[in-house]
Amino acid sequence: MTKQYNFAFFDEASKREIRRAIIKGIAVPGYQVPFASREMPIGRGWGTGGLQITLAIIGKRDVLKVIDQGCDESVNAVNIKKLIHATTDVEITEETKRASIIQSRHRIPEHPLEENQIMVLQVPTPEPLRHFEPREAATRVLHAQADYTGAWLNLFDQIVCFGTTTTGADHPVKVNQRYVMAPSPIPRFDNLKLHQSPNLTLFGAGREKKIYAVPPYTTVEPLDFKDHPFAVEDFRGKQCTICGASGVYLDETVDEESGKTLYRCNDTAFCTQQAALKGLI
Amino acid sequence: MAYVAVRGGQEAIEASLSLLAWERVKSGACVEIKDIADTFPDLIDQVMGESSLYAPELAALALKQAQGSCEEAVFLLRAFRSTLERPYISRAVEADAMQCARRISAAFKDIPGGQILGATRDYSHRLIDFNLRRETSETVRELRKEMKHIWKEEWEEAGLGKEDDKQAMGKNTLEISESDDAEADAETEPLFSGERLGRLPKVADYLRSQGLLAQYDSDDTTPSDATMEPLVFPTPRSMRLQILARGMTQGVIALGYAGIRGFGLGHPTVAELRYGNIEIAIDHPLGAHENSAEKDSYQADKGSAYYVGAIPVTEVEGVFEIEVEKADGGKEFTFDLGYGMVMGHGETKAIAMSVLDFCLRSEDKRFPTQDEEFVLYHVDGIEATGFISHLKLPHYVTFQSKLSSVRKAKDLANEDKSHAREGEQDDKTV
Numbered sequence: 001m002t003k004q005y006n007f008a009f010f011d012e013a014s015k016r017e018i019r020r021a022i023i024k025g026i027a028v029p030g031y032q033v034p035f036a037s038r039e040m041p042i043g044r045g046w047g048t049g050g051l052q053i054t055l056a057i058i059g060k061r062d063v064l065k066v067i068d069q070g071c072d073e074s075v076n077a078v079n080i081k082k083l084i085h086a087t088t089d090v091e092i093t094e095e096t097k098r099a100s101i102i103q104s105r106h107r108i109p110e111h112p113l114e115e116n117q118i119m120v121l122q123v124p125t126p127e128p129l130r131h132f133e134p135r136e137a138a139t140r141v142l143h144a145q146a147d148y149t150g151a152w153l154n155l156f157d158q159i160v161c162f163g164t165t166t167t168g169a170d171h172p173v174k175v176n177q178r179y180v181m182a183p184s185p186i187p188r189f190d191n192l193k194l195h196q197s198p199n200l201t202l203f204g205a206g207r208e209k210k211i212y213a214v215p216p217y218t219t220v221e222p223l224d225f226k227d228h229p230f231a232v233e234d235f236r237g238k239q240c241t242i243c244g245a246s247g248v249y250l251d252e253t254v255d256e257e258s259g260k261t262l263y264r265c266n267d268t269a270f271c272t273q274q275a276a277l278k279g280l281i
Numbered sequence: 282m283a284y285v286a287v288r289g290g291q292e293a294i295e296a297s298l299s300l301l302a303w304e305r306v307k308s309g310a311c312v313e314i315k316d317i318a319d320t321f322p323d324l325i326d327q328v329m330g331e332s333s334l335y336a337p338e339l340a341a342l343a344l345k346q347a348q349g350s351c352e353e354a355v356f357l358l359r360a361f362r363s364t365l366e367r368p369y370i371s372r373a374v375e376a377d378a379m380q381c382a383r384r385i386s387a388a389f390k391d392i393p394g395g396q397i398l399g400a401t402r403d404y405s406h407r408l409i410d411f412n413l414r415r416e417t418s419e420t421v422r423e424l425r426k427e428m429k430h431i432w433k434e435e436w437e438e439a440g441l442g443k444e445d446d447k448q449a450m451g452k453n454t455l456e457i458s459e460s461d462d463a464e465a466d467a468e469t470e471p472l473f474s475g476e477r478l479g480r481l482p483k484v485a486d487y488l489r490s491q492g493l494l495a496q497y498d499s500d501d502t503t504p505s506d507a508t509m510e511p512l513v514f515p516t517p518r519s520m521r522l523q524i525l526a527r528g529m530t531q532g533v534i535a536l537g538y539a540g541i542r543g544f545g546l547g548h549p550t551v552a553e554l555r556y557g558n559i560e561i562a563i564d565h566p567l568g569a570h571e572n573s574a575e576k577d578s579y580q581a582d583k584g585s586a587y588y589v590g591a592i593p594v595t596e597v598e599g600v601f602e603i604e605v606e607k608a609d610g611g612k613e614f615t616f617d618l619g620y621g622m623v624m625g626h627g628e629t630k631a632i633a634m635s636v637l638d639f640c641l642r643s644e645d646k647r648f649p650t651q652d653e654e655f656v657l658y659h660v661d662g663i664e665a666t667g668f669i670s671h672l673k674l675p676h677y678v679t680f681q682s683k684l685s686s687v688r689k690a691k692d693l694a695n696e697d698k699s700h701a702r703e704g705e706q707d708d709k710t711v
Contacts, residue, residue, distance in 0.1 A: 011366055034511030039363035043356075044667025046674065069677045071290075076674050078290040106678040124671070135654050137514040162690035163697070168683030187682040207664045209512055233685040251677060252684070266678060 008055040009087045014038055018056035018211070022202060025213035030175025031143070032126050037209040047080055049204030050103045050122035053211065054084060057118065057202075058101060063091045065099035070107040070249070070266035077105070094269045106169065108190040110248050110270040113199035115216060123184040123205040126212065128172040148180045151223055159228055171230070172223045175214055180223065189232040189249045194220040240265045243274035305348055317341040326593070326625025327351060331662050332358035333508070333527040335592045335624060352666050359663055363508065369563045372586055373501045376596050376622070377483050381557040386484050388552045388600060394481035399556065484553040485598045485618060494600075495617045516653060521641055525634045526623050528660030536660060537633025540650040545640045549599035549619060556595045556626055562586040595628055597621040599635040 008015065021035035040048040047068075058064070066081040068074035072094040080103065081092055093099050096111040103120040113119060129139045132150030142150065151172050158166045165171075169185035173194065183191055184203055194201060194214055201214040214220055224230035239246040241262045248270065250263040265271035275281045318325055318341040328340040332355050340358060347353035383399025386392045488494040504519030507527075512520070525533055541548050565585055599619040604612050619639030621631040640650045649655040659665060 005364055009364065011364055013366070014363075034513055036508065036510050036512075039359040039508070039663055041357075041360040043670055044664045045669075045671035046667060048667070069675045073290040074675060075290040075294055078294055082294075105674075106676075124668070135514075135652070136658075137654070140514075163693040164686070164689050166686040166690055168686050169679040185679045185682075187678055189682075207668055233682050234689065249678070249681075252681060266681075 005087055007060075007088060008058050009041075009083070010038065010052075010055055015056040018052055021211040022053065022056070022213065025202070025211050026200070026215050028179075029215055029218050030173075030179030030181040030212060032181075032205075032210040032212045034209055035211050037206045040206065041083065042079065044207040045124060046076060047103070047105055047122040048206030049208075049211070050105070050120045050206075051080055051083070051204070052206060053120050053202050053204040054101055054103045055087075058084065058088055058090060060088070060090065062100045063093050063098055065093050065096060065102045065269075066104070067102070067107060067109070067267075067269070068105045070109075070251075071268045073268070095273070096269055106185050106187075107249070107266065108186055108193045108201075110245075110265070110267045111273075112193075113197060115198045117199045119199055119201040121184040121186065121201065121203050123182065123203045123208070123210070125170070126182055126184075126203065126205040126208050126210040128180050128182040143179060146178065148174075148223075151180050155223060155225070155228075159225070165224070165228060165230075174221045174223060176218050177221075181212060181214075183220075187233055187249055188222065188230070191220070191222045191230075192232065194218075196220075235263070238263045240271060240274075243271045243278065243280060245271065245274050312345065314338065314341045314345060317344055323626060324351065326627060327530050328354045328358060330624035330627055330630075331355040331527055331529060332362060333523075333624070334358055334362045352662060355662055356666070367506075367509070369566065370503055371589070372562045372564065374559050374561065376555070376559060376594075377486075378480055379555055379557045379559050379594070379596065380591075381481055381555050382593075383557065384481060384553065384555040386551065386553050388484060388550045389487075392484050392553070393487065481555075483598070485600075488552065488600065488616060493616050495603075495605075495615060512657070514654060516657065518638075518642070521653060521657060522620065522622070522634075522638060524657045525621070525637055525660065528634075529662035529665065530627060530630045532660045532662065532665065533630050533637065534633045536650055536656055537636040540633075540636045540640045540648070544648040545636065545650040546601065546643055546645075546648075549601045549636060549639065551632060551635075552598045552600045552618070554595070554597045554628060554632065556593070556628065558591040558593055560591045561589050563589055593625050595621075595623050595626055595631040597628075597631040597635045599632065599639065601639050 006012070010018075018035060018038075021033045025031065025033045037048065038052060040051060042048060042051065054064070064081070064084060065072065066077045066084070068077035068080075071077065084090065085092055096102065096109040096113070099117060101118050101120060102109065102113075103122070105122040108119060108121075127136070127139050129142055129148070129150045132154060133139050133142065142148070155165050155167070158164070167188065169187045170182055171188045171191055172180050173183050173191055175181045181203075183194060196217050196219065197214070198216050200216055203210075203212045203214075205211070222230040233249065235246070235248075235250050238250055240248065240250060242264050245265055249266045251266045253262050253264065254260070255262050265274070272281070318337050321341075321344070324344065325337050325340045328344060328351060329335055329337065331351075332340070334340075336358070339361070340354065343354035343357040344351075347357060381397055381399075383401065384394070384397040386396060390396075485494060489496065502519075504523065505517050507520050507523050510520075516524075539545060563586065565587065597620070599621070600616045601619060602614055603617045605615055607613050617639065619635035619637075619642075621634030621636075621638060623631045623634065637650060637656055640648070641653050641656060643651050646652055
């Protein structure tokens with residue numbers, strides 16, 4: 001294909017605009033900054049928000065890791081990586097430790113992140129109050145007034161109906177004791193990783209045209225009630241059948257032959273590393 | 282093992298892409314870009330309109346690559362467009378200067394300048410023409426020659442073929458030669474037969490002069506650009522119009538239909554629908570550099586505009602009845618306009634757009650078609666198709682998380698039931 005595109009796809013003016021939105025997001029943790037989301041060569045709803053952030057901040061010396069559902073080789077991760085690599089030629093890695101930018105959908109890696117790393121999360125629905133109030137103009141006012149009744153009521157309703165909160169991924173969090181934020185559909189298990197994390201986390205919602213951020217060492221608390229404390233997904237007594245790890249997010253699978261339920265690490269790079277350390281592979 | 286389905290993405294994608302490439306070439310047939318552009322002008326218009334990029338050749342190329350999928354062609358063209366610099370903003374276009382190929386009014390039978398039916402399928406029978414099965418390039422050229430011959434005779438009978446008449450009607454008069462040279466014809470033939478008519482007055486202006494239409498000052502402030510600025514509500518009207526104009530054709534039509542059928546503000550009358558070419562001009566790019574060292578050479582050009590070309594558009598002004606409060610507190614009926622303009626020939630979409638423009642300007646928000654977030658967020662093709670199709674992506678992590686919640690809630694419910702049963706048994710034993 002004849003190359004007719006700039007470094008990192010965008011024209012420089014577009015990158016600058018996205019970086020401005022990022023800086024504003026960092027300055028006001030958890031606040032959703034509207035930005036003029038660009039049209040991308042991949043589908044809206046397929047990670048264009050994360051992709052735009054990555055393309056706007058990436059430099060020639062960056063090392064990139066892209067995961068989808070915890071996996072570096074998942075089809076969509078491969079596709080995004082391919083586009084970024086085709087327009088930047090940056091080094092690609094699967095090793096969490098080596099990456100300077102990690103773009104992800106639905107997971108934060110198991111390996112703890114450090115100060116020199118940037119986590120970029122793809123966000124489908126940035127507005128934590130959207131189920132409560134469908135209108136954007138109205139939810140912006142609710143945020144301005146820190147009126148999070150809707151988010152609390154949602155959880156309260158679930159407790160009344162089911163005796164427990166039934167949020168799956170995307171359990172709302174309060175950032176820096178001010179803004180309630182959708183952490184993107186990372187499992188509740190990963191919510192705790194955002195709290196006081198040494199790395200910068202950026203959130204990009206391409207279709208909804210929002211960017212927001214959790215700067216390093218920021219307080220991030222999942223919304224919960226004293227008598228119904230926040231609980232992560234329950235994997236007690238279960239471990240990865242490949243590397244033996246426990247205390248990590250596990251995928252549930254069925255062994256076709258025996259019909260037994262098996263578990264394995266969702267973070268495939270972590271699993272491979274653990275298995276190698278234990279001499280299993 | 283079954284659970285590795287998500288891995289091996291690299292090889293799977295490569296193989297899938299090869300298969301896709303195969304799908305495109307397997308029949309062994311090839312269609313030239315020019316043939317696509319020449320034979321499917323309406324499709325090209327739709328792709329260009331939804332992409333908001335006037336580039337017929339690129340639209341044809343995108344359609345070829347997309348194997349005829351309009352959705353995919355728009356996707357390709359939009360992604361390409363988003364990387365282009367936009368150095369100029371054109372001068373405001375006055376649509377009454379449009380060179381009309383078609384111009385109708387559903388409000389008045391006689392309009393100043395006259396109605397021009399032009400080429401329309403409105404009064405055609407939608408019967409499949411089985412003769413087209415046997416059509417070849419030769420028969421098309423033959424038919425073309427025959428039609429020109431008949432028209433030439435009709436014109437001459439009507440005394441329209443004379444040189445002085447031609448001059449009176451302007452240089453672009455339909456040249457009826459019986460030559461078979463398509464290239465040469467394209468040069469001498471005007472794009473639209475209505476070009477000789479020049480500037481036609483707007484029907485809405487007549488209503489305004491009668492005091493029947495709400496009066497507004499002309500607003501030439503630089504319009505907002507939804508592709509360069511964040512979408513913040515309430516949106517300026519220019520942004521709303523832009524999003525509607527580049528919206529999915531069928532999406533805009535569906536919502537416009539809802540607007541007139543019962544989920545909107547009623548039934549408009551099309552004051553005027555026109556289709557034709559509008560000219561685009563930009564200001565001298567250095568016009569602002571008054572203190573430039575090379576001032577003199579620019580001096581002559583300062584303030585002048587540059588003609589950059591003409592594009593075909595469809596414009597609709599729909600008239601709606603509205604109730605307004607009078608100074609004395611009473612109410613009276615008057616009219617207001619809904620406006621629609623789309624790239625190329627897209628009459629249904631342009632009318633639907635005018636309905637939605639009117640609905641969105643209303644204060645009253647009873648219906649979803651009056652809610653700008655409902656309309657503007659959902660008519661964009663790239664966004665709608667993108668998010669709908671993302672459902673095909675793996676959702677293993679979120680589903681696992683949901684599974685954990687559902688199991689917990691179910692366990693709690695079962696515990697409650699068994700407690701209740703124990704309670705019942707206790708009652709019995711007492």
